[in-house]
Amino acid sequence: MHHPITLTVNGRAVTAEVEPRVHLADFLRHQLNLTGTHLGCEHGVCGACTILVDGDAVRSCLMLAVQADGTDIVTIEGLQESDGTLNALQTAFRKHHALQCGFCTPGFLATLTQILRDRPEIEEDELRGELSGNLCRCTGYSGIVDAALEVARGLRQGGTAP
Amino acid sequence: MTTRYFGAPVQRVEDQALLTGKGRFTDDVKLPGTLHAAFVRSPYAHARINGIDADTARTLPGVKLVLTASDLPTQVRGKRILLQVPNPAITEPLTQMPLALDEVCFVGEPVAVVIAESRHLAEDAAEAVFVDYEPLPIIGDLAAAIAADANPAHAHRSDNIAARIQVGYGDVALAFQSAAHVVSATLPQHRGTGNPIECRAVLAMFDMVHDAFTVWSATQAPHGLKRALVDILDIPDTAVRVIAPDVGGGFGPKLQVYPEEIVVPICAKLLGLPVKWIEDRREHLLSTVQERDQIWTMHLALDADGKLLGLRGQMLHDQGAYVPWGIISPYISSVTVPGPYVLPAYKLETLVVFTNKVPTTPLRGAGRPQAVFAMERLLDHAADALGLDRAEIRRRNLIPTEQMPYPVGLIFRDGKPLVYDSGDYPRCQALAVEKSGWETFPERQRAALAQGRYIGQGIANYVEGTGLGPFEGATTQVLPSGRILLRTGSAAQGQGNQTVYAQIAADAFNVDITQVDVEVGDTASIPLGVGAFASRLMVNVGSSVSISSAAVVKKLKQIAAARFEVSEDDIELADGTVRVAASQGGALTFAEVARMTGGMPGFSLPEGIEPGLVSTHYFAPPQAAYANGSHVAEVEVDPETGMIKVLRYIVVHDCGKVVNPLLVEGQIQGGVAHGIGNAFLEKMRFDEDANPVTTSLADYMLPDAGIVPKVEIYHVESPSPLNPIGVKGAGEGGTIPAAAAIVSAIEDALKPFGVRIDEAPILPERLCELIDEAAAGNALKETA
Numbered sequence: 001m002h003h004p005i006t007l008t009v010n011g012r013a014v015t016a017e018v019e020p021r022v023h024l025a026d027f028l029r030h031q032l033n034l035t036g037t038h039l040g041c042e043h044g045v046c047g048a049c050t051i052l053v054d055g056d057a058v059r060s061c062l063m064l065a066v067q068a069d070g071t072d073i074v075t076i077e078g079l080q081e082s083d084g085t086l087n088a089l090q091t092a093f094r095k096h097h098a099l100q101c102g103f104c105t106p107g108f109l110a111t112l113t114q115i116l117r118d119r120p121e122i123e124e125d126e127l128r129g130e131l132s133g134n135l136c137r138c139t140g141y142s143g144i145v146d147a148a149l150e151v152a153r154g155l156r157q158g159g160t161a162p
Numbered sequence: 163m164t165t166r167y168f169g170a171p172v173q174r175v176e177d178q179a180l181l182t183g184k185g186r187f188t189d190d191v192k193l194p195g196t197l198h199a200a201f202v203r204s205p206y207a208h209a210r211i212n213g214i215d216a217d218t219a220r221t222l223p224g225v226k227l228v229l230t231a232s233d234l235p236t237q238v239r240g241k242r243i244l245l246q247v248p249n250p251a252i253t254e255p256l257t258q259m260p261l262a263l264d265e266v267c268f269v270g271e272p273v274a275v276v277i278a279e280s281r282h283l284a285e286d287a288a289e290a291v292f293v294d295y296e297p298l299p300i301i302g303d304l305a306a307a308i309a310a311d312a313n314p315a316h317a318h319r320s321d322n323i324a325a326r327i328q329v330g331y332g333d334v335a336l337a338f339q340s341a342a343h344v345v346s347a348t349l350p351q352h353r354g355t356g357n358p359i360e361c362r363a364v365l366a367m368f369d370m371v372h373d374a375f376t377v378w379s380a381t382q383a384p385h386g387l388k389r390a391l392v393d394i395l396d397i398p399d400t401a402v403r404v405i406a407p408d409v410g411g412g413f414g415p416k417l418q419v420y421p422e423e424i425v426v427p428i429c430a431k432l433l434g435l436p437v438k439w440i441e442d443r444r445e446h447l448l449s450t451v452q453e454r455d456q457i458w459t460m461h462l463a464l465d466a467d468g469k470l471l472g473l474r475g476q477m478l479h480d481q482g483a484y485v486p487w488g489i490i491s492p493y494i495s496s497v498t499v500p501g502p503y504v505l506p507a508y509k510l511e512t513l514v515v516f517t518n519k520v521p522t523t524p525l526r527g528a529g530r531p532q533a534v535f536a537m538e539r540l541l542d543h544a545a546d547a548l549g550l551d552r553a554e555i556r557r558r559n560l561i562p563t564e565q566m567p568y569p570v571g572l573i574f575r576d577g578k579p580l581v582y583d584s585g586d587y588p589r590c591q592a593l594a595v596e597k598s599g600w601e602t603f604p605e606r607q608r609a610a611l612a613q614g615r616y617i618g619q620g621i622a623n624y625v626e627g628t629g630l631g632p633f634e635g636a637t638t639q640v641l642p643s644g645r646i647l648l649r650t651g652s653a654a655q656g657q658g659n660q661t662v663y664a665q666i667a668a669d670a671f672n673v674d675i676t677q678v679d680v681e682v683g684d685t686a687s688i689p690l691g692v693g694a695f696a697s698r699l700m701v702n703v704g705s706s707v708s709i710s711s712a713a714v715v716k717k718l719k720q721i722a723a724a725r726f727e728v729s730e731d732d733i734e735l736a737d738g739t740v741r742v743a744a745s746q747g748g749a750l751t752f753a754e755v756a757r758m759t760g761g762m763p764g765f766s767l768p769e770g771i772e773p774g775l776v777s778t779h780y781f782a783p784p785q786a787a788y789a790n791g792s793h794v795a796e797v798e799v800d801p802e803t804g805m806i807k808v809l810r811y812i813v814v815h816d817c818g819k820v821v822n823p824l825l826v827e828g829q830i831q832g833g834v835a836h837g838i839g840n841a842f843l844e845k846m847r848f849d850e851d852a853n854p855v856t857t858s859l860a861d862y863m864l865p866d867a868g869i870v871p872k873v874e875i876y877h878v879e880s881p882s883p884l885n886p887i888g889v890k891g892a893g894e895g896g897t898i899p900a901a902a903a904i905v906s907a908i909e910d911a912l913k914p915f916g917v918r919i920d921e922a923p924i925l926p927e928r929l930c931e932l933i934d935e936a937a938a939g940n941a942l943k944e945t946a
Contacts, residue, residue: 021282035190036183038410040359041443045859048359076183086181094177097828101656102180103187103360103410131867135859137358137411138656139828140835140896142872 005069009034010078018065025049027065028075036076038103040135047134050107051075057114076106079113088154089113092147100138107134112148120155127152167665167675168887171824174661175675176654185408188363188378189440196365197226199426199439200284202274202291203448204266207302207518207852208315209295211264211273219276219290224283226433228291230274231263235428237396239263243419244393246386247488251325256316256516257486260394260424265317266295267483268520269853270448272421277429277437300518302852304455304480307515315483315516324481325489325514329496330474331571332507337472341463345543349920351532351901353455353480354844356525357864358655360410361441362420362450366427370434374401375427380409382417383693385651388685390419391427406653406683413836414525415451416655417695418486447857452846453491453525455480458536468548468555472507473499473540479514482521489514490575491522494627495529497572497580499537502587502623502790503559508571518852524695526836527897530626538622538902539920542909552906553595553621560587560623566880576630578785584880585816590792591623593876594814598794611914616799617809618913620906622899623793627786628817628891629701629882635688636706638667638714640775642760644738644753646671646678648711650703651691653683657893658825659699663707665821666887670711671752672735690780697789697891700821705781705885713777721755722748724768787882789890791815793834795903799911801933804926806842806908808871816878818890826892827875833896835870840897841904842923843869916940 002017028034040048042061049060052074099105216228242257262273274291278284299313307322363380381387384404391402430437460475479492496510545555561568563586574580603619610617636650648663660680668675719733722740726748734743741749756775758765796810820826843863847856856862881888901922909919917936
């Protein structure tokens with residue numbers, strides 16, 4: 001049994017038929033072939049599958065594809081600038097060596113995109129607390145924190161949100 | 163050769179794809195018609211399999227195949243996976259079978275596989291495979307497993323001793339006779355897990371036209387997997403290609419060859435369609451190898467001044483149910499103990515013990531964290547016994563740098579005498595002491611205590627054998643486009659290998675780094691390979707890239723010199739051309755030379771020059787290169803809750819020449835994070851029947867951004883004389899002494915309670931127990 005859903009993914013209208021038990025991450029990865037969204041635990045702890053659903057950072061392993069009907073979704077494939085260059089947060093990630101294997105990176109980018117948009121005034125302690133819902137086994141987090149704080153400083157000085 | 167890139171904090175060439183969702187991990191590789199596997203795993207730690215009924219499962223929707231051990235192809239049936247690191251000390255080379263035949267020896271061991279049109283359908287059908295298990299007596303406890311009447315972990319065995327290892331040198335008995343002080347400790351240390359954020363993954367297809375397999379695997383060692391497949395399937399070496407595409411972290415466990423990596427290709431051939439299996443996190447915590455369960459019982463002899471005289475003891479190593487990577491971890495543990503110290507006599511007896519748990523093999527640090535923990539805890543206890551400062555007792559015993567190279571008196575795991583090649587251990591410790599404010603810390607500690615805060619500092623030193631051989635190779639080639647291509651069979655799991663290799667080649671050819679492409683992890687790209695482990699790739703592949711690039715550069719110069727009728731010394735490389743230096747005439751682009759030498763009819767190579775702008779070199783180091791470091795941790799402990807916070811963490815690190823400080827610091831920061839997990843977070847719990855109970859990331863705690871501080875890192879560079887680029891490995895040093903330094907700091911913070919901590923990890927509830935025990939002990943002393 002399949003259900004029809006209609007949604008927007010990275011600015012494009014998508015209509016699809018999905019099985020009720022398929023979660024949103026599997027739908028994105030396997031039906032839309034957007035393999036940039038990664039699955040680390042499929043029980044809502046590691047945060048690797050985090051994407052933006054209607055602007056909010058959401059774990060796509062804990063949401064069924066059918067629940068995404070009518071939503072506006074942004075994945076890592078949709079984060080770049082319109083000319084294809086890296087956005088401010090992606091650029092800062094590269095500069096601060098905020099990724100190693102890169103598997104958790106899509107989730108961190110999504111989580112931080114929301115944080116930086118909503119709270120560019122955030123300080124390090126609070127940022128670290130907010131990031132505790134995303135696990136990285138490679139970097140030890142300091143590059144990620146440094147990158148985010150640099151972008152936050154830029155925003156406070158009048159830059160645009162990633 | 164110019165050095166524009168070597169030593170510079172070059173941003174990574176890997177990042178662009180990974181930051182935009184264009185990475186290609188195994189599960190991102192999509193082949194038409196792919197079927198999906200789900201494994202049926204043992205729910206018992208030890209049981210006999212009396213039968214398997216898969217008839218129902220075979221009839222379920224979408225199911226294409228159900229395989230049990232007895233359904234495997236005849237050449238595989240009853241065979242075990244190749245033991246890649248044999249050792250005569252191993253009593254019985256028990257590795258896993260692709261599917262358990264008549265006995266399961268740990269919870270999670272694969273028993274059958276279901277292949278279906280989707281993973282959902284495969285898992286549905288796996289539920290319908292009925293296995294008739296007859297539970298057998300279980301041995302889960304390491305200390306109990308060595309008793310004469312212990313339950314055997316394997317039913318056919320009379321004991322659980324997988325190996326005995328004895329190492330040592332000097333006259334230990336004499337050392338203890340003449341000692342002014344002897345300190346003793348029993349130090350249990352716990353297994354941890356790798357837990358890369360990408361779990362294991364394998365995709366296989368069989369090409370009937372060429373009678374050959376292609377296997378994509380999230381492996382650290384494509385050539386190792388290829389060897390295992392060739393061995394167990396009894397096929398020619400040319401009939402398997404293994405590709406490790408982007409791999410989402412490894413940390414050791416992805417080095418092993420697993421049953422799933424054998425069974426999935428077999429199914430792909432039987433069905434004539436690609437088959438994929440992606441491990442889920444529960445499977446990872448059940449069936450991916452772990453490390454670190456050891457119990458050390460140690461005695462340290464010192465003279466009246468705190469100089470070490472001798473060390474002796476016994477270590478038990480929990481091997482789990484099988485020995486897939488031999489006894490490397492306990493062996494490395496046993497020879498890492500002396501560390502950076504002058505230790506005149508040493509004797510350690512190690513028992514490697516089978517239990518009914520998932521096997522243990524090297525995990526970031528590979529036996530070294532436990533050895534360093536044992537030595538450093540003993541030194542802290544000795545400092546207490548002698549009334550010395552903890553840094554001072556270490557300082558008195560550090561090997562003076564004038565004594566380099568320093569023969570320890572042991573044989574390392576590469577079979578070569580354990581000789582430290584270079585290093586300045588006193589300088590490293592002195593720098594750590596200085597940067598951490600060690601000498602003024604007691605004042606800060608007293609001031610904090612006056613406010614009711616318990617803070618402490620701990621110090622730990624280590625020496626790490628890195629860059630092990632036997633070899634790793636690299637090919638450098640100038641392509642007809644003029645771009646430079648580097649290829650190595652060893653895989654990368656996030657370390658930035660492509661970047662550092664490209665740095666070396668870009669310098670050699672005097673080109674921009676964007677002109678260099680790097681392919682890693684494909685057995686088709688180079689005939690031989692070993693793998694990513696033992697912090698070995700910078701030494702082995704880096705040196706191979708350096709040497710093979712130099713060979714191609716020389717060839718470019720020879721060809722240009724012949725063409726322009728000048729001496730080779732008058733030729734230089736610049737802007738992708740090879741040209742006569744300081745002259746207007748005579749330049750060839752790399753592309754032109756590549757096309758000429760690549761088989762252009764009518765072009766004759768100068769005499770003595772082989773075709774192609776290509777060279778392969780396999781660097782084989784004469785022995786391991788020994789990195790070292792000194793760590794200081796500063797923590798705050800809440801004695802009410804047992805909660806621990808790392809306030810500061812200082813690392814002084816010597817990995818020889820630093821090729822890219824951005825990347826080395828990333829390795830150290832990440833390594834320390836792993837060590838923090840081992841110190842007070844990560845505990846793989848089993849019930850009394852050896853059932854794992856921490857099988858989700860909600861139960862097994864990994865360090866998060868709120869827990870891991872920014873590490874303050876200082877480099878000391880003692881170039882290794884053992885390779886052409888002077889490097890040593892840097893991937894594991896961050897982890898190795900971290901638990902030792904942190905536990906020392908916790909103990910220091912809790913000095914007012916007199917707590918002694920000889921175990922890792924130390925979780926809050928256990929810390930509260932120790933505080934209560936110490937308080938009870940103190941009350942007893944006061945009453946007496």
